[in-house]
Amino acid sequence: MRSLQAADSSHHRGSRSEGREPFVYAPTTGTPLQRLRPWLWFTVLLSLVSLTVFGSVAARPGEVVVADNDDTSLFVWWLGHGAQVLADRLGFGHGETGGLLFTDSMNALGGGVNGAWNTSMVGIALLLAPLTWLAGPIVSYNLLILTIPVLNSLAVAVLFRRFLHRLPAFIAAGGVGFSSYVIAQLGGHPNLAFAVTPPLTAAAILALLGLGGSGRGQADTRFDSARGAGQSASTSRSFASSVLWRSRRVWSIGLSFGLLLGFQFYVSTEVLAGTFLAALCFLLCLAAFARRMLTMHSWMKLGSGSLIAGAVALLCAAPLLKTMTGANAPAGTLRPHGVWNTDLLDPVLPAAPAWLSAGVSPLPRVMDIDPAELGAYVGAPALLAAVVILIGLGRRSRHRSALRIAAATGLLVFSLALGSPILLGGRVIAGSGPFALIEAVPVLNNILPMRLVLHSTIALFAVLGIGLDWAWAHRRLLRARLLIGLLVLAAVCVVPGPQTAREVTVPEFYTESVAEVIPPGSTVKTLPRPLAWAEPHADEAMVWQAVSGFRYRETGGYFIGSGADAPVIYSAPEDSLDALLHASVFDGADLPDPKSPETAAAIADLRAAGVDFIVLVPEAPLLPGGEGAYAQFLDEAVGDPEFADEGVLVYRLDQ
Incomplete structure (x- = not known):
C-alpha cells in the first residue's frame, strides 16, 4: 500500500514543480456548449442505462408498474391529485378536487387527508402536471421512475466534480444513481429514491467553505493544501479585496440552496431529515480533517449561506408546515422502532434489485419488510476496494483529506442506519445503537434507519471515485490496473438487473x-x-x-x-x-x-x-x-x- 502513496506523492511533487495545484481539474475554458457537452453525453448514457433497467415499463408506460407492493397506487394517486388541483386553479378542471395539501378526495367520510404528513410529492406532481393531463398519472409515475436515477447521478456528479476528474466523477456518480438503494426504493417509493438534495447539500457546503471545485481558479480549488496557519499574507489581502464578490457568491449559493431545500419539503420530508443528519456528520468530519484548510472566514461564509438557505427554505415550506399542524395529523410515531434496521450483513448479502440476488434477502427480520427497503447492498468487492484505497491513499497522498472526510462521514451515517438495536445476521448483538439518540428527538424519530444508507452509499462511492481517479492517472502501473480490476468487479457485483413489471388493473x-x-x-x-x-x-x-x-x-x-x-x-x-x-x-x-x-x-x-x-x-x-x-x-x-x-x-x- 505504501507504493500507492509513493506513486501519488511523486506525481503530486511533479505537479507542484510545474506550478499546478493538486486538486485543479478539467479546464473551464471554451464556449458554454463545449463545457456542457460532456454532461449531455453523460445524461444520454444514463438515460440508456435507465431504459435498460426499467425497459419493461418504458415499453408499456400506461399499463404496468415495477413494485412488489402497491404503494405505487398511492403515488399514482398523488401525482394525479396534484395535476387535477392545478387544473382546477387554472380554470379547466371540474373544481371539485380540494386543496394541494389537505383534501377530502379520499377518506371522504373520515374528514379527509392531511397531505403534509403523507407522501404527496406536491413539488414533483406540479412539475409533471402537463404530462399527467396529456397521458395520465400512470405514465407520469413511470416517467418519474425512469428519470430519477438520471437526476440522482447528475446531482452526485456535481458533488464529485469538486474533488475528482470528470471521468471518475461520472462513473462514481452513476454508481450512486443506480445503486441498490435507489433501484430498490424505485420499487414503490419514488419520493425516497429521489436523492438530488443530499449530494447538492454537500456540494453547497463545500462551495461555501471554498473547498474543491474547478470553476474559479486555483485559490479556491485546494482540498489538501494547507490553509489557515500556512496561509500567506497575500491570500489574506486577496480575501479582503474581494469581500463584495464573495458576499454575492454567498447570497447566490444560499438562495439556490434554500430553494432546493424548499422543494425537498414538497417531495419527502424524511429524506430532508436524513440529509440534515448526514450534513451534521459531514460537518463534524470537515472540522476534524480539514481544519488546516479552513479559516474563520470560511466558517462565517458557511454560516451566512446556511442562514440565507434556511430562511428561504422555511419561507417556501410555510404552507406545508402550517398544514402539518392541522386536522387529521398523526398523533404518534409513524412506525414502530427496532423494525426497519439495517443488518450488519446487509451490505454484503445480495438483495433485490442486484442481479446476483435471488430476489429476497436471506436475513431473518423482526417482521416482513418490503423489498423496496432492502437497499443497503454494495457488495464485498466494493468494501474491499474502499479499504485498499483508504490504506493506500489515506495518509500521504494528495487525496488524503477528501478520503478521510468521505470515509468518516460514511461510517458515521452507516452507524445510524444500523438503527437500535444493532443486528448481525438477524440476531441482536447490541441492545442499543447510536440511532437511539435520534429516536428520542421529536420529528426525527419518524426516520426509518434503513433509509439512511442513501447517504453512506454516496460516501462510499466518493471513496471509490477517488481510488478510480488515482488508478486512472497511474494506469500504466500494475497496482493501478489491479485496483481498476477490483473496481470493475465491484461494479459487476452491484449492477441492477432488468426490473420486472406487473399489470395495473384499470376498468x-x-x-x-x-x-x-x-x-x-x-x-x-x-x-x-x-x-x-x-x-x-x-x-x-x-x-x-x-x-x-x-x-x-x-x-x-x-x-x-x-x-x-x-x-x-x-x-x-x-x-x-x-x-x-x-x-x-x-x-x-x-x-x-x-x-x-x-x-x-x-x-x-x-x-x-x-x-x-x-x-x-x-x-x-x-x-x-x-x-x-x-x-x-x-x-x-x-x-x-x-x-x-x-x-x-x-x-x-x-x-
Whole structure:
C-alpha cells in the first residue's frame, strides 16, 4: 500500500514543480456548449442505462408498474391529485378536487387527508402536471421512475466534480444513481429514491467553505493544501479585496440552496431529515480533517449561506408546515422502532434489485419488510476496494483529506442506519445503537434507519471515485490496473438487473363513461376498497379514481393520519358496510345475508353519511368471495345496478 502513496506523492511533487495545484481539474475554458457537452453525453448514457433497467415499463408506460407492493397506487394517486388541483386553479378542471395539501378526495367520510404528513410529492406532481393531463398519472409515475436515477447521478456528479476528474466523477456518480438503494426504493417509493438534495447539500457546503471545485481558479480549488496557519499574507489581502464578490457568491449559493431545500419539503420530508443528519456528520468530519484548510472566514461564509438557505427554505415550506399542524395529523410515531434496521450483513448479502440476488434477502427480520427497503447492498468487492484505497491513499497522498472526510462521514451515517438495536445476521448483538439518540428527538424519530444508507452509499462511492481517479492517472502501473480490476468487479457485483413489471388493473369505465354516470363531486364507495396491504393490487381503487380525473370523492383510502380510536392510522376507518363485510375480507368468511336487518342498517348509514354510489369492480384481483358473490350481495341489498358495463357495476344510493 505504501507504493500507492509513493506513486501519488511523486506525481503530486511533479505537479507542484510545474506550478499546478493538486486538486485543479478539467479546464473551464471554451464556449458554454463545449463545457456542457460532456454532461449531455453523460445524461444520454444514463438515460440508456435507465431504459435498460426499467425497459419493461418504458415499453408499456400506461399499463404496468415495477413494485412488489402497491404503494405505487398511492403515488399514482398523488401525482394525479396534484395535476387535477392545478387544473382546477387554472380554470379547466371540474373544481371539485380540494386543496394541494389537505383534501377530502379520499377518506371522504373520515374528514379527509392531511397531505403534509403523507407522501404527496406536491413539488414533483406540479412539475409533471402537463404530462399527467396529456397521458395520465400512470405514465407520469413511470416517467418519474425512469428519470430519477438520471437526476440522482447528475446531482452526485456535481458533488464529485469538486474533488475528482470528470471521468471518475461520472462513473462514481452513476454508481450512486443506480445503486441498490435507489433501484430498490424505485420499487414503490419514488419520493425516497429521489436523492438530488443530499449530494447538492454537500456540494453547497463545500462551495461555501471554498473547498474543491474547478470553476474559479486555483485559490479556491485546494482540498489538501494547507490553509489557515500556512496561509500567506497575500491570500489574506486577496480575501479582503474581494469581500463584495464573495458576499454575492454567498447570497447566490444560499438562495439556490434554500430553494432546493424548499422543494425537498414538497417531495419527502424524511429524506430532508436524513440529509440534515448526514450534513451534521459531514460537518463534524470537515472540522476534524480539514481544519488546516479552513479559516474563520470560511466558517462565517458557511454560516451566512446556511442562514440565507434556511430562511428561504422555511419561507417556501410555510404552507406545508402550517398544514402539518392541522386536522387529521398523526398523533404518534409513524412506525414502530427496532423494525426497519439495517443488518450488519446487509451490505454484503445480495438483495433485490442486484442481479446476483435471488430476489429476497436471506436475513431473518423482526417482521416482513418490503423489498423496496432492502437497499443497503454494495457488495464485498466494493468494501474491499474502499479499504485498499483508504490504506493506500489515506495518509500521504494528495487525496488524503477528501478520503478521510468521505470515509468518516460514511461510517458515521452507516452507524445510524444500523438503527437500535444493532443486528448481525438477524440476531441482536447490541441492545442499543447510536440511532437511539435520534429516536428520542421529536420529528426525527419518524426516520426509518434503513433509509439512511442513501447517504453512506454516496460516501462510499466518493471513496471509490477517488481510488478510480488515482488508478486512472497511474494506469500504466500494475497496482493501478489491479485496483481498476477490483473496481470493475465491484461494479459487476452491484449492477441492477432488468426490473420486472406487473399489470395495473384499470376498468375501461374510469376512462370512458365515468363522467356520464357519476356527477362531479359525488361521494363513492368502491369495492374492493383500498387497504394498506403490502401486496400488488391492494389499493388500485386509488388508481381508478386518479385516472378518472377525480370525478368523485372516495370513502376509502390508503394514507397516514389519525382516528378517533388510534393516534396513527394507515387507511380510512371502516364504515358500517365495511364492518359487516370485515370477516369476508380478512378471514375468508361467507358474505352476510343481504336481506338481514344489519345489512339494511349498513346501507342506510351510507345513505345518511352522504354516499351517492357504490361502485363494484367484480373482476378486481383481490376482491374476496366467489365469482359474482359481491354482485349478488349488492343486487339484493341495494337493487339493480344503474350501470353495468366496462368492467364495473354502479349502484345508486341517493334515491
